[in-house]
Amino acid sequence: MKLQTKRAYNFNAGPSALPISVLEKAQLELVDFRGTGMSVMELSHRSKAYEVVHNQAISNLRELLSIPENYEVLFLQGGASLQFSMIPMNFLQPGKQAAYVMTGSWSEKAFKETALFGEAYQAASTKEDKYRSIPKHDELQYKQDDAYVHITSNNTIYGTEWKEYPNTGDVPLIADMSSDILSRPIDVSKFALIYAGAQKNLGPSGVTVVIIRKDFLEQANTNIPTMLKYSTHSKNNSLYNTPPTFGIYMLGEVLNWARELGGIEAIAELNEKKAKLIYDAIDSSEGYYIGHAEKDSRSLMNITFNLKEEELEKKFLEQAKQEGFVGVNGHRSIGGCRVSTYNAVPYEACKAFSDFMVKFQKENN
Incomplete structure (x- = not known):
């Protein structure tokens, strides 16, 4: 018996997403x-x-x-x-x-x-x-x-x-x-x-x-x-x-x-591509999304950012939840938003979230 194919966009910081094939084998x-x-x-x-x-x-x-x-x-x-x-x-x-x-x-x-x-x-x-x-x-x-x-x-x-x-x-x-x-x-x-x-x-x-x-x-x-x-x-x-x-x-x-998957080199290449999707949405937003980390210190695993206004941020997080994105709230100690793109988080999930960021900005600007 296979697991149900309907899966959440899991961006939890930990415990985090596991590969679907591993879960199915288990x-x-x-x-x-x-x-x-x-x-x-x-x-x-x-x-x-x-x-x-x-x-x-x-x-x-x-x-x-x-x-x-x-x-x-x-x-x-x-x-x-x-x-x-x-x-x-x-x-x-x-x-x-x-x-x-x-x-x-x-x-x-x-x-x-x-x-x-x-x-x-x-x-x-x-x-x-x-x-x-x-x-x-x-x-x-x-x-x-x-x-x-x-x-x-x-x-x-x-x-x-x-x-x-x-x-x-x-x-x-x-x-x-x-x-x-x-x-x-x-x-x-x-x-x-x-x-x-x-x-x-x-x-x-x-x-x-x-x-x-x-x-x-x-x-x-x-x-x-x-x-x-x-x-x-x-x-x-x-x-x-x-x-x-x-x-x-x-x-x-x-x-x-x-x-x-191809070993650690293939994993690293995929992680670069996944993170770039979301960092590009931040960098091209003209200050609508504000990244926390300096560019030369940015994590490929945990992407942290705020929106330009607190009320917008609340709306963003609520809408992200409605769209099926899980774990996007920032850590309770600092707030904001956080997207964790660990190895088992699919490229498609990161693409979907990047598209959501662009769409949200257009609709709420």
Whole structure:
């Protein structure tokens, strides 16, 4: 049985759209997973049937992101928010400091958590300009003996994204890539640790991917709770305790879909085209739509903007909802409008929204 073809234009910031083919396959396998007579949710995480799912997901991620052999791939729980604590617990050694580049609400939250475990400071911040941009590399002020430098690669609330990552040399670079991982090629070797919640580009909520360089892992603190040690999960192939098996299964199927689409280069090309549709509608509106992010910092995943008048904006959001566009309201902390164009959001949805923007302006000018 196929899913109904009537689908919403899903622009939610997360959990976000999933590929329809992945949902249909999950539907077919839900009751009897590959002849086991059980759902994947019912399989033992120690079983051979699940082991294949688990290891294939890791293998696919390695292939798609070109992850070097000297990196571990972990599947954890607790979302990116738990990583805000786990990172300093593991890597902020006594007598060291951690440098945080402040580009939005999530870097603020990560910084706040780190201060509970040791000394942290802001290496740069664009808060005074309402987080409209990403700091220039030469504006970053960090020290060569820092424990690490932390960045947030894409900022869902403000719609900004690092176009090029800083080269921090011998200082370990850590990145929260929750909202743009797998959206474009990255050089994993630039980073000591990458983490990402799955619910934007990788799958459903409940799984957190961690990519960690082995020599960095070896430097971790040991006097912390067992479940909060990266080494616990590394030594046990992320199977120390029961992992979120269904989420990992779905993540693996999303990665299969990405491979069939042509891999990360094809995905990046499509994402550029999708975002351009909406940015073009903003830029050609002569100030009717006002983008939040500076042009050189614009996100390909989260497009944020306001209308020139508050009442018009309310009307726009209400009409967008009536037209079947879901998740267009901006984050509750800043308001406005936000269109999240993650990997699984079809080009046709972005085209439909771009056309709606043009039409709304003509009818309400």
